[in-house]
Amino acid sequence: EEAGRHARFQARIEAEERIEPNDWMPEAYRRTLVRQISQHAHSEIVGMLPEGNWITRAPSLKRKAALLAKVQDEAGHGLYLYAAAETLGVAREDLVDQLLDGRAKYSSIFNYPTLTWADIGAIGWLVDGAAIMNQIPLCRCSYGPYARAMIRICKEESFHQRQGYEIMLTLCRGTPEQKAMAQDALNRWWWPCLMMFGPPDSESQHSEQSARWKIKRFSNDELRQKFVDATVPQGHHLGLAFPDPELAYDAETGHWRFGAIDWEEFRQVLAGNGPCNRQRMRQRRDAHAAGAWVREAALAHAGKRARRASA
Numbered sequence: 001e002e003a004g005r006h007a008r009f010q011a012r013i014e015a016e017e018r019i020e021p022n023d024w025m026p027e028a029y030r031r032t033l034v035r036q037i038s039q040h041a042h043s044e045i046v047g048m049l050p051e052g053n054w055i056t057r058a059p060s061l062k063r064k065a066a067l068l069a070k071v072q073d074e075a076g077h078g079l080y081l082y083a084a085a086e087t088l089g090v091a092r093e094d095l096v097d098q099l100l101d102g103r104a105k106y107s108s109i110f111n112y113p114t115l116t117w118a119d120i121g122a123i124g125w126l127v128d129g130a131a132i133m134n135q136i137p138l139c140r141c142s143y144g145p146y147a148r149a150m151i152r153i154c155k156e157e158s159f160h161q162r163q164g165y166e167i168m169l170t171l172c173r174g175t176p177e178q179k180a181m182a183q184d185a186l187n188r189w190w191w192p193c194l195m196m197f198g199p200p201d202s203e204s205q206h207s208e209q210s211a212r213w214k215i216k217r218f219s220n221d222e223l224r225q226k227f228v229d230a231t232v233p234q235g236h237h238l239g240l241a242f243p244d245p246e247l248a249y250d251a252e253t254g255h256w257r258f259g260a261i262d263w264e265e266f267r268q269v270l271a272g273n274g275p276c277n278r279q280r281m282r283q284r285r286d287a288h289a290a291g292a293w294v295r296e297a298a299l300a301h302a303g304k305r306a307r308r309a310s311a
């Protein structure tokens with residue numbers, strides 16, 4: 001009976017049917033999705049911090065309005081994703097607790113500092129660019145609520161990416177100091193962005209099973225290569241140099257070859273020892289504590305309305 005259920009489930013996956021919340025699913029499929037979707041939600045929420053750092057210092061009213069809207073979009077993405085995770089039978093409070101007490105992961109990239117305004121350009125161009133490369137295939141993920149959340153999120157991310165590239169373009173067409181600032185941001189963000197795609201395929205413990213379940217449509221290394229191929233010409237158009245002496249176009253394969261990634265740095269960031277891990281967690285905990293009264297007030301208001309409706 002149990003084996004039959006698993007076989008029927010896998011057949012639905014092969015037939016490209018979407019799995020919906022009330023459908024039977026293997027416990028391991030459910031756990032994998034809760035893990036990935038909650039990590040993704042946490043990344044959106046923690047990802048507000050590096051850019052939030054620049055909202056009060058954006059160089060013009062127009063830049064400030066765009067950045068404010070982008071950071072608000074990220075909050076919205078986090079909320080859609082927590083809602084998608086909740087359809088799998090977990091409570092949002094528990095997921096948030098896991099983040100705040102350090103049990104849950106979020107993307108390594110958000111543990112790097114935003115030192116200058118050019119970092120806001122680099123995040124939009126590179127971090128959102130990497131996020132889109134990874135997320136477009138997730139629009140076809142086998143789990144319906146996650147796939148549908150990704151469609152809207154990807155539309156907003158592509159706008160964010162263009163916003164970031166346009167900041168870079170403005171700086172690169174500006175004074176020598178502005179161009180140098182853009183170059184410095186690229187130098188610092190390039191390698192961490194390549195790490196966003198996760199460990200190499202040979203060390204990616206979840207990839208094989210997630211590919212069989214059609215949660216992942218491309219491997220970590222495949223997406224990393226697609227990102228490099230798409231981004232290098234954009235950087236050259238800006239007149240910038242990539243911080244990789246081994247970066248070279250391979251005419252035979254049509255791909256840009258790149259140098260070795262420092263996986264020890266990646267391991268250190270995941271272990272909590274990146275440049276900003278402690279600061280990010282402290283800021284999240286403080287923000288959560290400072291928002292307690294809002295949650296209490298919202299609950300009291302909802303309770304009052306419910307009592308009034310039933311009276």
Ligand code: FAQ
Pocket residue numbers: 035036039040041043044047048074105106107108109123127128131134195196197198199203204205206207210220270
């Ligand atoms: N950072 O076996 P795999 C954004 C972990 S975009 C930290 O390959 P999997 C938008 C992985 O969780 C960023 N941990 O794992 C934005 C696993 O650990 P576990 C968020 C990482 O799941 C832009 C272990 O390593 N996007 O937020 C990282 O098959 C600008 C083994 O790895 C998503 O989350 C990493 N970089 O593949 C916001 C996309 N890489 O769970 C603000 C959805 C790997 O066993 C501003 N997620 N790990 O303890 C995915 O596509 C996948 O989860 C991967 C990893 C591809 C990230």
